[in-house]
Amino acid sequence: MGKTLFDKIWDAHVVSSNEGFPDVLYIDTHFIHEVTSPQAFDGLRDRGLPVFRPKQTVATADHNVPTIDQHLPIKEELSRYQVDMLTKNCAEFGVELYGLGHPFQGIVHIIGPELGITRPGGTYVCGDSHTSTHGAFGAIAFGIGTSQVEQVMATQCLLQQRPKRMKIEVNGQLNKGVTAKDIILYIIAQISAAGGTGYFVEYAGDTIRSLSMEGRMTICNMSIEMGARGGLIAPDETTFEYVKGREFAPKGKDWDKALAYYKTLYTDADAQFDKVLTFNAADIEPMITYGTNPGMGIGITQSTPATESIEAEEQSSYKKALAYMGIDDNAPILGKAVDYVFIGSCTNARIEDLREVAQFVKGKHKADNITAWIVPGSKQVQEQAIREGLDKVFIEAGFALREPGCSACLGMNEDKIPAGKYCVSTSNRNFEGRQGPNSRTFLASPLTAAATAVTGVITDVRTMLESEFAEFV
Structure with a gap:
């Protein structure tokens, strides 16, 4: 029997699997920010551990930062403290930080894709529930808790139970004024805020294929809002064109090799999902x-x-x-x-x-x-x-x-x-x-x-x- 795209990526990243226990899953890139990382850094410090693979950890300041006068000290005491601690922790543990004033600073789930850090076939985690955004590239991406942030920092791996697989298909042409945000709000309204609990979702159908990468990121971003562990979309020419040439994307022969792999990332025709839902784009109006x-x-x-x-x-x-x-x-x-x-x-x-x-x-x-x-x-x-x-x-x-x-x-x-x-x-x-x-x-x-x-x-x-x-x- 064929495999779903999710299973292909998951299986390629399993370090150890034993019946009755969670899988040990290797994480390609760990994104961190100022809110969920301080306790994790303290945990490493208390145990005398380094960040195991600092080059695969990317930090930015986003949640607590002001959006006017960023060149001035942050007014709110807690926000200032958290941003300052991120700066100190990254310096101490050798983690690259895109802090205030850095040309790459921004919301963690926006800078990963735009810098070419997020790529098809990878595994991505962050102490933030909307990490599922990165799944738009044909990747497994999901949010984790603070104790898990420490776990990934220490080992570059994570203990995870394999979720069930759901396919959500949307087909047809969108009506005037209807966007990707309306699609995902419509789906969540139809199945409820708990309708995806226990599942990892693959979005498919010609409506999804017609979306830009930005639209696909919007769709995957809100997977958690239906209770799902995450969401992903199989990569295609739209994906490849978006990734190619970005700051940290593979270049030259490395790109050719990567592209050949990216093109293998799709759900096999005979793969089985635990649940399949189908929606008609014509039924969706602005939500x-x-x-x-x-x-x-x-x-x-x-x-x-x-x-x-x-x-x-x-x-x-x-x-x-x-x-x-x-x-x-x-x-x-x-x-x-x-x-x-x-x-x-x-x-x-x-x-x-x-x-x-x-x-x-x-x-x-x-x-x-x-x-x-x-x-x-x-x-x-x-x-x-x-x-x-x-x-x-x-x-x-x-x-x-x-x-x-x-x-x-x-x-x-x-x-x-x-x-x-x-x-x-x-x-x-x-x-x-x-x-x-x-x-x-x-x-x-x-x-x-x-x-x-x-x-x-x-x-x-x-x-x-x-x-x-x-x-x-």
Whole structure:
């Protein structure tokens, strides 16, 4: 019987396998940042251990960093301490650090791909749940806990139970104004925030194949939001073209050898999955969440579910979520006034996202009631945006283009949404207080966020798309 792509990569990285025990899995690259690494470094220090393979460890500062005045000392004491500790720990243990001011600094899941560190067939881990982003390259990538961060630092290996395999197919042509973010929000809404628990997902189908690498990264990024261990997409010419020539990608004869291997990375025709789900792209419209987990999502023209339509044991938590969000059941979201628009995060802060938003807002201006932040995912994205003049478009439209970092995706830095305020966000989580204590989050695509910024209310972007822009999306 044939193998799935997941099994091919997993089997190639198993160092030891014994029945009844987790596999010992070799990790090609370990990404670290300032939040989940300090305790791991302390653990090594206490045991007198070095980082086993520092050249396969890549560090950056992203979660706690400010996104304005990055040349000045960080104001928040805890954030400053964590970033300072990352600098000291990396210097002591010989780990390369792309810290503030470095041309490669940025959100960990954005710099790996853009630098050519993330490649097909590899294994990648990080003390961050959205490590599944890297699976877009046909790789096994997943988040790990702090004790596991220490384990990988000490051994370059990890004890892991092999998850079940799920295939999610999406076929057909996307409707106008529907993007990769809408695809993944739709899937999660259909199967729930726990629908992928215990599985590693392979995304397939001609709709997925039609996506750019940036779109594929958005899809894989949110695999964890359906409870899955991770997600991946088989590499193809789109993948190879993206990786080729990047800073740390193989060059010359090494590239030829690597490419030959990359082309073997696909699921065999007779491979078996534990579960297969199929969706039609034509059924997907621009999506928006209304509750306090990413599975609570609806098409932009739909109404929130009626309470009586929710299973009895879940009605209490449903009512609690609606109360927190200050919205009614069986009611439309369209037209609701909001206060903030955040375009950024490891889900949607790549140059393609910024180009898409800039093309939409050019010649328009944000509504007076909106504070609009655009936060590039890396210094490279920021510099590219400036070279292309996108910064001028944003400024003229009243949007603030800030400096790279995780920013308002999570309330761990200075970019917080005030209590009670509403934010349409391109990030990946809408948990209670995720963007700041008592903040309220609607997850959406960059296009929907941009349209909302311009109108001041939650908007169906399709009503605003010009014909030439519709072709672009």
